[in-house]
Amino acid sequence: DTGVSQDPRHKITKRGQNVTFRCDPISEHNRLYWYRQTLGQGPEFLTYFQNEAQLEKSRLLSDRFSAERPKGSFSTLEIQRTEQGDSAMYLCASSPAGAGNQPQHFGDGTRLSIL
Amino acid sequence: RKEVEQDPGPFNVPEGATVAFNCTYSNSASQSFFWYRQDCRKEPKLLMSVYSSGNEDGRFTAQLNRASQYISLLIRDSKLSDSATYLCVVNIATNAGKSTFGDGTTLTVKP
Numbered sequence: 001d002t003g004v005s006q007d008p009r010h011k012i013t014k015r016g017q018n019v020t021f022r023c024d025p026i027s028e029h030n031r032l033y034w035y036r037q038t039l040g041q042g043p044e045f046l047t048y049f050q051n052e053a054q055l056e057k058s059r060l061l062s063d064r065f066s067a068e069r070p071k072g073s074f075s076t077l078e079i080q081r082t083e084q085g086d087s088a089m090y091l092c093a094s095s096p097a098g099a100g101n102q103p104q105h106f107g108d109g110t111r112l113s114i115l
Numbered sequence: 116r117k118e119v120e121q122d123p124g125p126f127n128v129p130e131g132a133t134v135a136f137n138c139t140y141s142n143s144a145s146q147s148f149f150w151y152r153q154d155c156r157k158e159p160k161l162l163m164s165v166y167s168s169g170n171e172d173g174r175f176t177a178q179l180n181r182a183s184q185y186i187s188l189l190i191r192d193s194k195l196s197d198s199a200t201y202l203c204v205v206n207i208a209t210n211a212g213k214s215t216f217g218d219g220t221t222l223t224v225k226p
Contacts (some may be wrong), residue, residue: 033213056212091158091159
């Protein structure tokens with residue numbers, strides 16, 4: 001399967017714990033995006049990388065959230081001191097760089113539940 | 116006001132019906148536009164890009180009106196399998212950074 005891969009698919013944890021999610025983009029895509037989605041809402045942008053450079057971060061990304069893409073391939077999203085409001089689906093997407101319409105391709109997501 | 120707005124529906128239509136969804140966006144600098152489909156508890160999947168001149172893919176037709184800042188999606192001869200949430204997506208830059216999603220319009224096609 002050469003699509004976007006996310007791990008884990010589900011994560012249940014207690015409030016206050018740290019969690020880390022991983023995303024493996026489509027191999028030839030140098031752009032990688034993280035989104036968060038809650039029930040009844042569309043995905044909300046969190047952050048975006050081009051290769052290893054983090055080019056944009058949403059104000060939604062509080063100081064408890066950090067994302068990395070150290071070698072320009074896979075990315076990790078860490079949430080520290082989780083809160084109940086962090087419960088959501090965390091979606092990763094990737095796209096090739098270049099001019100013109102470049103739609104993003106999504107992974108299956110990681111569903112986070114905070115107890 | 117949200118940057119991208121959609122009528123949440125739900126739209127409940129019989130098989131074979133034609134149904135249209137609209138989406139409005141607030142940023143006049145928006146450059147590229149897409150429709151995605153999302154099934155319950157699944158990831159969004161690209162349905163089609165939206166081009167300035169309008170474009171068609173089988174039973175699906177997308178239109179863009181830059182002057183009025185809205186995008187539409189028309190589904191003809193709807194099938195049971197078309198039941199899903201349809202997300203309107205707008206990018207500011209042509210070589211896109213972040214995408215801004217609407218909250219989606221839910222379609223249920225009934226036999």
